[in-house]
Amino acid sequence: MLELTTTRANPMVDPSLQVWGWEIPVYLFLGGLVAGMMILSGYLLFSGRHQAHGSSTAFVPALSFVLLSLGMAALFLDLEHRAFVWRLYTTFEPASPMSWGSWILILVYPALAAALLVRPPAPLVRRSPRLATLSGRLLDRPGWPRAVGVASIVLGVLLGIYTGVLLSALGARPLWASGLLGPLFLVSGLSTAAALVHLLAGDPQERVLFARADNVFLGIELLLLGLFLVGLLSATEVHARAARLLLDGPFGALFWVGVVGLGILIPLGVQIAAVRHRVQHTPVAPLLVLGGGLLLRYVFVAAGQLSHWSPP
Amino acid sequence: MARFGMVIDTLRCVGCMDCVVACKTENExxxxxxxxxxxxxxxxxxxTLTTEIRSERCNHCDRPPCVTCCPTGASHVEDFGRxxxxxxxxCIGCKACLASCPYDARFIHPEGYADKCTFCVHRVREGKDPACVAVCPTRCMHFGDLDDPRSEVAKLLASRRHHALLPEAGTRPRIHFLT
Incomplete structure (x- = not known):
């Protein structure tokens, strides 16, 4: 028998860590979603598909701008010493993923603005015709869309991986102690981005392209989730106990039903049938993928805080 | 350069909480x-039960994860006593340091910044012991330079059986408990 009693009762720390509520999962979700959208729109720019009529590159950068700002607002709400937020930009701490992330976010905005200028959204052009002139001048340089595409892909990959590394760098929480969290959150970001663009794209060819891409991303996400759990289960007892929080612990139902079932397997099945023309493309599968992506972040953030090194 | 640490004799500690009260008073x-x-x-x-009573606090680890994860450099290793x-x-109150600490030794002060034990650095700079050590009625707590073989803490560690908390977390804590 081992029995521990403590006189400590600090708010947000005892009886179990609860420092991050809804704000951080929302921030990680929107950050991953924008990262995925940057990679996808970067691909369209690099491959020249942005010239197609109704291409999603006409709205993806502007939408990313809005979604990323909402994510940053959620992050800001989570801070406890908000008046000092500017301190993030008076230093660069190379060992801190959060410091990397804050600087990456600063670079992401100009990259989004550059992508927006390649194909400015029509409502913006109507309001400010100079935007079209500026865009036309930039497009006179043939390498411009490709360069913007490469920058979008590179920054998107960095942003997407960062959302996972942010957690995996906190080794005191065994559930997060895996190098696979970075790739997992990146692929989940790609999958939710493909779902959102699939949902909103006007070009039917693009819709099919993103549905196919989403199926690949969902498959990889499932594989990474499996590897992540195998890695924890085959590590120390502490890590195996952390994995069981998801497998058969308090987050088991949310994980299996919400994240794996409704968030990955069902939309994957529906979208495979849709791309094989057995059923029509409907918003159901993309909406399930988006919900699953948000739930994945919530489950990982909440369960991770419950995991610890101390004996049970 | 000194490397301050603490040695606590669990065979003497009675859990009277004087150290807790002294800390709250000294550090407001x-x-x-x-x-x-x-x-x-x-x-x-x-x-055949055994009981160990421990006075616990921030371990001022040699490999502090709270310092490496801090995005602004607010959490840092002071030259004085490491x-x-x-x-x-x-501090921006991002709480990454709270999540990174395997001992859950930190909390968010009502004013918004991360707070924790400082080993009463203001007292130590004046050559005094931390408040918790100074008030202990059983004299079970000892404070000093772990790297100085002539210090009381180094001698106790050399002569008595001891353990630290969660050494498997890899943070190299600097509080040792004599058993």
């Missing part, structure tokens, strides 16, 4: 929060 710790606390650990099977401290003017 807000009501409802604590920088140090008492943990009682009971092991074994009746009738103490792990928080600069409240730099």
């Amino acid at each position: 710790v807000p009501e409802g929060f604590c920088r140090d606390w008492i943990t009682t650990e009971v092991r074994g099977k009746f009738p 103490l792990v401290l928080v600069d409240r003017e730099l």
Whole structure:
């Protein structure tokens, strides 16, 4: 028998860590979603598909701008010493993923603005015709869309991986102690981005392209989730106990039903049938993928805080 | 350069909480929060049970994860005694340090910054012991330079059986418990 009693009762720390509520999962979700959208729109720019009529590159950068700002607002709400937020930009701490992330976010905005200028959204052009002139001048340089595409892909990959590394760098929480969290959150970001663009794209060819891409991303996400759990289960007892929080612990139902079932397997099945023309493309599968992506972040953030090194 | 640490004799500690009260008074710790606390650990099977009473706090680790994860440099290792401290003017209250600490030794001060034990650095700079050590009625707590073989803490570690908390977390804690 081992029995521990403590006189400590600090708010947000005892009886179990609860420092991050809804704000951080929302921030990680929107950050991953924008990262995925940057990679996808970067691909369209690099491959020249942005010239197609109704291409999603006409709205993806502007939408990313809005979604990323909402994510940053959620992050800001989570801070406890908000008046000092500017301190993030008076230093660069190379060992801190959060410091990397804050600087990456600063670079992401100009990259989004550059992508927006390649194909400015029509409502913006109507309001400010100079935007079209500026865009036309930039497009006179043939390498411009490709360069913007490469920058979008590179920054998107960095942003997407960062959302996972942010957690995996906190080794005191065994559930997060895996190098696979970075790739997992990146692929989940790609999958939710493909779902959102699939949902909103006007070009039917693009819709099919993103549905196919989403199926690949969902498959990889499932594989990474499996590897992540195998890695924890085959590590120390502490890590195996952390994995069981998801497998058969308090987050088991949310994980299996919400994240794996409704968030990955069902939309994957529906979208495979849709791309094989057995059923029509409907918003159901993309909406399930988006919900699953948000739930994945919530489950990982909440369960991770419950995991610890101390004996049970 | 000194490397301050603490050695606590669990065979003498009675869990009276004088250290907790002294810390709250000395450091004006807000009501409802604590920088140090008492943990009682009971092991074994009746009738062969053992009890260990420990006065716990931030371990001022040699490999402090709270420092490496801090995005602003607010959590830092002070040159003086290699103490792990928080600069409240730099802290944004992101709580990454709270999540990174395997001992859950930190909390968010009601004013918004991360707070924790400082080993009473203001007293130590004046050559005094931390408040918790100074008031201990059983003299079970010892403070000093772990790297100085002539210090009381180094001699105790050399002569007595001891353990640290969660060494498997890899943070190299600097509080040692004599058993």
